[in-house]
Amino acid sequence: MLGVLGLLIVCTLVIWFEVPKLRHKKAKKELWLFYTVLAIGMVVSICKALGLNVPNPSDLSAAIFKPISIFLFHLLS
Amino acid sequence: MKPVVKISTIQFRMLVMLYTIGSTIVIAPAAMTVDSKQTAWIPAILGVVCGFVLVKVYIALGLLFKDKNLIEINEAVFGKYLGKGVSCLFVTSTVITCSRIVYYVGSFLNTHIMMETPLIAIHIIFMLVVVFGARLGLETIARCCEIFFPWFIGLLGIFIFSLTPQMKVQNLMPLLDIHLKPLTHSVFIFLSITYFTFAPLMMVFPLHLRKPEKGAKALMSGSLLGGFIMVAIILFCIMVIGSYHSSTTMFPVYEMAKRIELGNFLQGIEVIIAIIWFLTLFFKVSLYFHASIAGLCHIFNVNETRFLTLPMGLIVTTFSIIVYPTIIYQKTWLAETWIPYSFFVGAFYPFILLIIGWIRFRPAKIKKIIKST
Numbered sequence: 001m002l003g004v005l006g007l008l009i010v011c012t013l014v015i016w017f018e019v020p021k022l023r024h025k026k027a028k029k030e031l032w033l034f035y036t037v038l039a040i041g042m043v044v045s046i047c048k049a050l051g052l053n054v055p056n057p058s059d060l061s062a063a064i065f066k067p068i069s070i071f072l073f074h075l076l077s
Numbered sequence: 078m079k080p081v082v083k084i085s086t087i088q089f090r091m092l093v094m095l096y097t098i099g100s101t102i103v104i105a106p107a108a109m110t111v112d113s114k115q116t117a118w119i120p121a122i123l124g125v126v127c128g129f130v131l132v133k134v135y136i137a138l139g140l141l142f143k144d145k146n147l148i149e150i151n152e153a154v155f156g157k158y159l160g161k162g163v164s165c166l167f168v169t170s171t172v173i174t175c176s177r178i179v180y181y182v183g184s185f186l187n188t189h190i191m192m193e194t195p196l197i198a199i200h201i202i203f204m205l206v207v208v209f210g211a212r213l214g215l216e217t218i219a220r221c222c223e224i225f226f227p228w229f230i231g232l233l234g235i236f237i238f239s240l241t242p243q244m245k246v247q248n249l250m251p252l253l254d255i256h257l258k259p260l261t262h263s264v265f266i267f268l269s270i271t272y273f274t275f276a277p278l279m280m281v282f283p284l285h286l287r288k289p290e291k292g293a294k295a296l297m298s299g300s301l302l303g304g305f306i307m308v309a310i311i312l313f314c315i316m317v318i319g320s321y322h323s324s325t326t327m328f329p330v331y332e333m334a335k336r337i338e339l340g341n342f343l344q345g346i347e348v349i350i351a352i353i354w355f356l357t358l359f360f361k362v363s364l365y366f367h368a369s370i371a372g373l374c375h376i377f378n379v380n381e382t383r384f385l386t387l388p389m390g391l392i393v394t395t396f397s398i399i400v401y402p403t404i405i406y407q408k409t410w411l412a413e414t415w416i417p418y419s420f421f422v423g424a425f426y427p428f429i430l431l432i433i434g435w436i437r438f439r440p441a442k443i444k445k446i447i448k449s450t
Contacts, residue, residue: 056400
């Protein structure tokens with residue numbers, strides 16, 4: 001719970017630092033991009049802070065590239 | 078439209094040199110001596126030669142599309158929508174690989190120097206500096222590299238000079254005991270950490286240089302010099318601590334630095350290796366971070382990059398503890414999946430870009446190549 005609280009404080013600080021300048025410039029596309037990337041970051045980090053099982057991107061790369069590696073090792077040995 | 082930041086050729090050469098040494102100095106000595114034992118310096122030299130060929134591909138790609146960075150090259154070569162799709166995949170890969178490199182920093186500090194600090198705390202402090210650098214822009218990072226480079230060379234010189242009494246040439250014997258299959262495996266390990274990770278440099282290379290031709294020469298010389306420094310470090314690793322200890326310890330270069338004892342008073346200065354690693358890993362992470370943010374901004378045609386640094390820093394820090402849960406997972410993943418992955422992103426993809434770029438934009442060159450064969 002403390003981790004989630006810390007993350008929400010960090011999120012508030014990030015928004016407090018960045019959004020006024022973007023809103024002043026009326027930059028809608030930048031604001032959309034900022035909120036999307038921040039949302040992805042907050043979702044992943046809150047899941048990790050709560051101890052949920054976040055899917056590992058290395059598992060995805062392993063699933064794609066491990067067969068190639070096994071094939072190459074077979075050639076090498 | 079904001080003016081594009083330009084960095085000078087000297088700064089780019091130093092950046093490429095520190096980038097090449099980046100994570101190689103952490104992983105390569107241990108990984109290569111496992112297979113090749115005391116002849117691990119031979120696959121390192123062969124790796125530098127193969128890297129020379131690969132860097133020529135990057136230079137040809139950069140000179141074909143002057144004043145474009147990799148995202149714009151994607152759009153020029155593949156067309157608008159497929160180019161944006163490939164760029165999205167590239168940016169995702171860059172973010173995840175950035176997290177992996179941050180993990181190397183954290184795992185080294187956690188293992189040897191700050192054993193009770195939680196890993197995430199080290200990553201947060203490191204990424205705060207990287208984010209701060211990214212907010213200040215690429216020109217500041219290049220100037221910072223120019224300032225830190227003499228420190229890097231000086232500390233490396235002190236390190237090698239202090240180790241000369243400890244080097245035993247009989248650790249290198251038998252000298253040319255080469256077997257083909259361990260040799261090829263070690264060459265691929267060296268290439269995969271050093272030269273196949275050059276793809277984010279293409280976000281800097283043609284666009285952010287004042288003179289791309291001189292920048293091409295700087296890329297070549299910087300990568301070759303970095304490669305030769307790595308060959309020297311691997312050679313000294315085997316000479317000082319022997320091939321058995323190089324293959325079994327996690328960070329053999331640090332073990333080597335622990336052996337420094339000069340005149341009975343210069344002892345225990347292994348932290349200079351830690352400082353060298355901070356510098357090289359910092360510039361590698363900075364360039365990967367800059368590539369991911371600049372890539373994302375170019376995909377969505379956004380001019381400014383400062384606002385994305387903090388959210389992206391949050392993503393990279395969070396993923397740095399997700400992407401390698403344990404050291405065992407890291408070692409298994411590096412041994413099984415990293416070589417084909419880095420080959421695909423770092424060698425195959427630029428080669429395809431070059432071939433299709435030549436077919437689309439310089440058909441005369443293709444006809445000349447076909448006529449000559």
